[in-house]
Amino acid sequence: MHQIYSAISHFIDKREVESLNRQLISAKPINAREIEIDEKRYVNFSSNDYLGLRYHPKLIEAAKSCIDEYGTGSGASRLVTGNFDLYAKAEQKIAAWKNREAALIFASGYQCNTSVLASLFDKNFLGEEPLIFSDKLIHASMHQGCKLAGIKQIRFNHNDITHLSTLLEKYKDDKRPKFILTESVFSMDGDIAPLDGLYALRDLHDAFLIVDEAHAAGVFGDNGNGLAHKADLIIGTCGKALGCFGAYVACDQKIKDFLINHCGGLIYSTALPPSAIAAIEAAVDLMPSLDSERKHVITLAQNFRQQLDEVGYHTGQSQSQIVPMIIGDADKTVQFSDSLKDGSFWAGAIRPPTVPQGTSRIRFAFSAAHTESDVANLIQHIITNKESIAA
Ligand SMILES: Cc1ncc(COP(=O)(O)O)c(C=O)c1O
Numbered sequence: 001m002h003q004i005y006s007a008i009s010h011f012i013d014k015r016e017v018e019s020l021n022r023q024l025i026s027a028k029p030i031n032a033r034e035i036e037i038d039e040k041r042y043v044n045f046s047s048n049d050y051l052g053l054r055y056h057p058k059l060i061e062a063a064k065s066c067i068d069e070y071g072t073g074s075g076a077s078r079l080v081t082g083n084f085d086l087y088a089k090a091e092q093k094i095a096a097w098k099n100r101e102a103a104l105i106f107a108s109g110y111q112c113n114t115s116v117l118a119s120l121f122d123k124n125f126l127g128e129e130p131l132i133f134s135d136k137l138i139h140a141s142m143h144q145g146c147k148l149a150g151i152k153q154i155r156f157n158h159n160d161i162t163h164l165s166t167l168l169e170k171y172k173d174d175k176r177p178k179f180i181l182t183e184s185v186f187s188m189d190g191d192i193a194p195l196d197g198l199y200a201l202r203d204l205h206d207a208f209l210i211v212d213e214a215h216a217a218g219v220f221g222d223n224g225n226g227l228a229h230k231a232d233l234i235i236g237t238c239g240k241a242l243g244c245f246g247a248y249v250a251c252d253q254k255i256k257d258f259l260i261n262h263c264g265g266l267i268y269s270t271a272l273p274p275s276a277i278a279a280i281e282a283a284v285d286l287m288p289s290l291d292s293e294r295k296h297v298i299t300l301a302q303n304f305r306q307q308l309d310e311v312g313y314h315t316g317q318s319q320s321q322i323v324p325m326i327i328g329d330a331d332k333t334v335q336f337s338d339s340l341k342d343g344s345f346w347a348g349a350i351r352p353p354t355v356p357q358g359t360s361r362i363r364f365a366f367s368a369a370h371t372e373s374d375v376a377n378l379i380q381h382i383i384t385n386k387e388s389i390a391a
Contacts, residue, residue: 050365074271082270091104106248115266119262219321329360345378
């Protein structure tokens with residue numbers, strides 16, 4: 001038998017022992033609020049469809065009519081024959097929404113981070129290895145991008161401007177190109193990066209600031225255009241608050257031109273299906289009209305945080321629609337997630353390696369599709385089942 005099989009058995013057995021083995025579950029969406037699993041309905045607190053747009057009639061109509069005209073696929077990379085007129089239109093809209101000169105669409109946030117960062121940090125093109133200062137909690141896809149570029153990151157403590165400043169100071173006479181990497185709203189903690197401090201350090205050290213706005217776009221900012229307005233390059237996904245699929249960089253034209261020539265994820269990958277682009281465009285068009293949805297989702301999360309704090313649960317530094325209920329122990333976290341299921345609430349247990357050891361948590365993601373009574377029922381269930389975590 002090939003060695004891969006014994007290596008896999010060893011890997012999976014270890015995961016089982018540590019209660020960290022993951023499995024795909026089969027889920028059937030009912031609407032933006034509910035999901036059906038094993039013939040049981042749950043209120044879904046695990047979706048990143050923060051504005052509940054997945055079932056919006058305008059998005060559905062845009063995607064459907066696009067399929068009639070363009071078919072189901074693009075047939076080629078954008079550099080071959082897959083660059084239909086609707087790409088440029090959607091990119092112009094994204095750039096205008098984000099107040100940037102240009103935008104470039106990618107297949108997914110993961111693919112965008114891995115390939116864009118690998119491209120920008122390429123030492124062959126830069127002439128030397130760049131210095132990458134990254135927040136310790138950046139998303140796995142950003143790590144992958146650094147790894148692909150063969151870069152060893154210089155990691156600063158999460159959201160710790162003083163630590164970043166010390167590290168930048170240490171390298172102040174080093175002339176290699178400096179980059180700072182962070183997220184604006186962090187995916188597993190729901191806290192917000194100290195952006196003003198980051199801009200100041202970027203300016204002081206002549207660095208280039210890249211911010212992943214995956215969880216901020218749509219929810220924060222004017223017309224939902226995010227938080228990191230002064231970053232040098234913004235990465236965003238269309239699979240979360242935009243309710244679609246795909247991702248984008250928002251940047252200046254020069255960087256867009258460079259990526260078209262140098263970024264493998266764009267050059268060597270089939271363009272997104274036209275229907276996905278049409279849905280993205282429809283979602284961006286809707287953004288200015290969604291202030292009440294933004295307010296609703298943020299208020300639900302605020303109320304939830306406050307009530308969890310009152311009953312003694314830690315929600316970290318969350319300031320957004322993402323609220324972690326930090327339990328610590330992986331087994332207990334899974335048990336509590338199971339108890340939530342008994343109450344017909346679906347909220348995932350998040351365990352290492354996704355989050356640091358000892359910080360296993362239930363990640364609640366709120367959506368404009370949730371109601372106040374969904375949250376009241378959830379709180380009541382948590383209070384009633386409190387003992388099962390403490391045990
Ligand atoms: C911060 C961050 N960046 C990127 C991604 C990947 O985006 P996508 O789901 O579009 O691949 C995620 C997804 O969870 C994320 O949380």
